[in-house]
Amino acid sequence: MRWSQAHVPTLREDPAEAEAVSHRLLVRAGYVRQLTAGHYSLLPLAVRVRAKIIDVVRSEMDAVGGQEMLLPALHPAEPWRRSGRWELMGQEMFRLRDRRGAELALGMTHEEIFATVARELGSYRSLPQRWYQFQTKFRDEPRPKGGLMRTREFTMKDAYSFDIDRAGLDASFAAFHGAYTRIFERLGLPVLAVEASSGTVGGSDSVEFMCPAEAGEDRVAHSPACGYAANIERATSKLPEVTDAPGPPAPEPFDTPGVRTIDDLATGHGAPADRQIKTLVYVLDERPALVLLRGDHPLNEQKLVDATGATAVRAAAAEEIRGWLGALPGSLGAVGVTDLPVIADEALRGRRDMFTGANRDDVHLRGVDVERDIRVGAWADLREVAEGEPCPRCGEPLRILRAIEVGRIVKLGDRYARALGAEVPDADGRQVPLVMGSYGIGVERAMAAIVEIHHDDRGVVWPLAVAPYQVVIVVAQTDDEATARAGEALYRDLLAAGVETIIDDRPERAGVKFRDAELTGIPCRVTVGRRGLAEGAADVTRRSTGESEKVALDEVVGHIRRLLG
Structure with missing residues (x-):
């Protein structure tokens, strides 16, 4: 791709409405633009990052036996009524009627709809089944904020497991827990797996994967001493015992x-x-x-x-x-x-x-x-724990951290299967409801969380796994024929070597190109200029460290491939 032909509308100033670092940088670096509150257009660089996040998630879902599907985003009211969530979801659910007057909703999540698909499972012998999709979700958030972190329209990878019994659910839950740990490690997101409330989805055990960050809306109680971690909505602490005097015989x-x-x-x-x-x-x-x-x-x-x-x-x-x-x-x-x-x-x-x-x-x-x-x-247990209270496990002081929820896994049990009639005959021929688990990751929220963790005062610093391009070639003097020709040759050689490369061939000053390369966060910059060309070399700069070194032109491709691993 040529920068001169790419749509990368970078800004010199921070957008006035942006508070979170990720919101500010994704707008400034030309990744997103707001259409209206809670709705964002993803521009070309963001689409490339999003695709790479999806690729990472998809590979780990496939590794635990996941099968990808794509279910409708527009749902009839009937399955939601059968589960009892048509009323429970309240005003956050976008509702409408079609021309015949039938009630419909834009999907907030897909437990009910996947359960309807599972009605065709014919026997316990076909279990476990693990299904997933990447689908748009809609939630009428009262206060969308934080750029991509809380929106009304977003992509979720939601997955669902179907087992014959609780032991099977436990095995599926453990498999997804491991997959999520690997996903967030590959995405460069440090996470805590925390105990959590199941909320409106219901179920028993719920684990949220929380990325500590100042921009996070969630709070997590954490003991560094023993590893205890829980969402503030679920956290407990060990209060000192109190001995009261008997007091008077009556109030x-x-x-x-x-x-x-x-x-x-x-x-x-x-x-x-x-x-x-x-x-x-x-x-x-x-x-x-x-x-x-x-x-x-x-x-x-x-x-x-x-x-x-x-x-x-x-x-x-x-x-x-x-x-x-x-x-x-x-x-x-x-x-x-x-x-x-x-x-x-x-x-x-x-x-x-x-x-x-x-x-x-x-x-x-x-x-x-x-x-x-x-x-x-x-x-x-109704009270909210406070910083410094004793951990319920080890007794050491708890820390309260702000964090971004980037994933959640929940043991649903048979609630949805019973409501939607998703049953199979067991080994004795008895019809039993399927036991389900639910597993979600917000794709655009993960993108924002990565930026919250990986940035500096010059812009985004993408981990290699999700960067929109691996290398940007900056042609310092596009009006110099020899320099432009050397840059084009390196561009062709890197593409031929399978390196994702964009060449900045704009007729701009070198300083403008350097600022944009840093702002957009591309991991490696190769600068081709008259001075280096006179020495038969180019400057190779790593975005994460800012370190530069001169590399002979005929060695640049090999050097880049070693840097990229």
Whole structure:
């Protein structure tokens, strides 16, 4: 390819709207352009990178017995209704009707649709089956951001395993786990495999592959000492044991005028936050419930969702709360409440002599014994862990890292197979539902994550495996016949040797070409100029290190091939 004919619209300045490094550099280096919020056009260089990422993923899917398919992106409502996710997906699902009035959706994911294909499996003898595709997904993100990291339209490699039993699922899950580890290593992405919530996809075990990066939207609790890692939505810690005094025989009310927060009660009334019971009011599937935590512990809403199975969760409004409890936030408690369900965090189990609201404005209670005074309907791990808390495995301090989720694997079980009728006869002739696993990688998000990890102050620094071209030849003086001829000869020789090469033959100053070569991140630059040509040599520069060396013209091809491995 000739740069003079290529569409590589580089920019000298950062785009104003870009915050993440990958967003800024992919726009500046001419890889992507935004059409509208959450929708990006991939330009020629990005398409080449995307194809290479797909090639890496495809080779590892094939290596674990994957068979590639391509299923529709436009889905009828019926399979989604059968699985129960038509309502569960809520506003993030793009929905429409065709000219006959039939309800349709743009696919957010494909568990239901792959399960319909699996209905044709005729026997346990054909198992395991491992199927995958590269398909466009659509999600109506309320706040798309970060360039390619959170969009409304993106390519996902989604794979699904089908087994006869849980032991088979475990084997498939392990195979995909290994494949993902190899994929991210080949892509140059350092990842942590972390425990995670299964979210709306359901299932049991869920592992996310997280790439630590400041631009990441996820937070991961990690112990460098033992390797424990979990998404903040799933993470736990080992809290120190607490021994409380017995306290009074019954809760004692006391006036707390103007107290509205945990800190107010702690500073003005001698009630440390770790001895307070924080009462939150949530509406779970349109039903109110009280959620209790220790005063110094924040709630993680995903943990509440996982604990209750609720599909619609929101914090109650102040006037709703007054109607149910008779007081406004700041004076709320669960003592004596019998007509609303109460869900309590495990850190409150067994606690005595505690403080909480009295459900009367400006009044609190002291001496509360949780077991004696509160009718707890369910206990669950609801609190969000914090930096420095002891690891649940080794007890060493946890670190909280920002990270980008680049892949996820989930043990789905037989939920979708039962809903969609994907069954086979087992060895005894009984019809049994297939046991499924789900395995996803976002292709464009992986591209962005690679840039987040591999860049410097001059631009992108692509790993060789995914670079759009391996070599750029910079002809320093295109108006010099001998220099142009030498550059053309090297270009032809590198192409003949199987090296992916682009020649910058533009009538621009050498400095402009150098800046663009660095900005776009091509791993190796060969500079052909009058001065080097007089010595029968070219300059070979490695993008990753910036190191340059003079190489004789007749040795450049061999030198490049050695550099590329």
